[in-house]
Amino acid sequence: MLSKKIEKALNDQIALEGTASFIYLAMASWCDKEGMEGCAQFMYRQSEEEREHMMRLVHYVNEMDSHAIIPAIKQPSKEYDSAQKLFEEVYAHEQKVTNAINKIVALCYETDDYTTLNFLQWYVEEQREEESLMRGILDKIKLIGTGGQSLYYIDKELNKINAAQMAAAQNEEGGAE
Numbered sequence: 001m002l003s004k005k006i007e008k009a010l011n012d013q014i015a016l017e018g019t020a021s022f023i024y025l026a027m028a029s030w031c032d033k034e035g036m037e038g039c040a041q042f043m044y045r046q047s048e049e050e051r052e053h054m055m056r057l058v059h060y061v062n063e064m065d066s067h068a069i070i071p072a073i074k075q076p077s078k079e080y081d082s083a084q085k086l087f088e089e090v091y092a093h094e095q096k097v098t099n100a101i102n103k104i105v106a107l108c109y110e111t112d113d114y115t116t117l118n119f120l121q122w123y124v125e126e127q128r129e130e131e132s133l134m135r136g137i138l139d140k141i142k143l144i145g146t147g148g149q150s151l152y153y154i155d156k157e158l159n160k161i162n163a164a165q166m167a168a169a170q171n172e173e174g175g176a177e
């Protein structure tokens, strides 16, 4: 069974991942409405991924004979000022998630919970990848600038990332067979 401290920290993390999933879904919907198909597809996928992150935690907490609590989630913003602002928000949220994971890792050391520490290694690596991905997207957006066709080029860049991620997922599926 998990200690009460770790159980609470993991339940807070469930809420954070669930919130990320909803925020990213709202962002995907906004991109869709604005005709930015590449960005929309990317954010829909990110939203799914965050749900998976939440579910991994839900299953882990329950497997450890503790109780995963499903949170109430506040309605995310419906409108975003620009693609750049949207991705800045995503990057800030990912940094917040990384900090939260790091705090739970520290708590695992404090409480000698090496099982949870081991479970969290996947999240540590995932956060490194996600932060790097979002930083890369923001760098590209800055390079493209805010000229008349900037949205077109940003969306094109996101489509390239979508294609690369889909190819990587297919390779993984092929490798798993």
Ligand code: FEO
Binding pocket: 017, 020, 049, 050, 053, 094, 097, 130
């Ligand atoms: Fe699950 Fe991207 O934080």
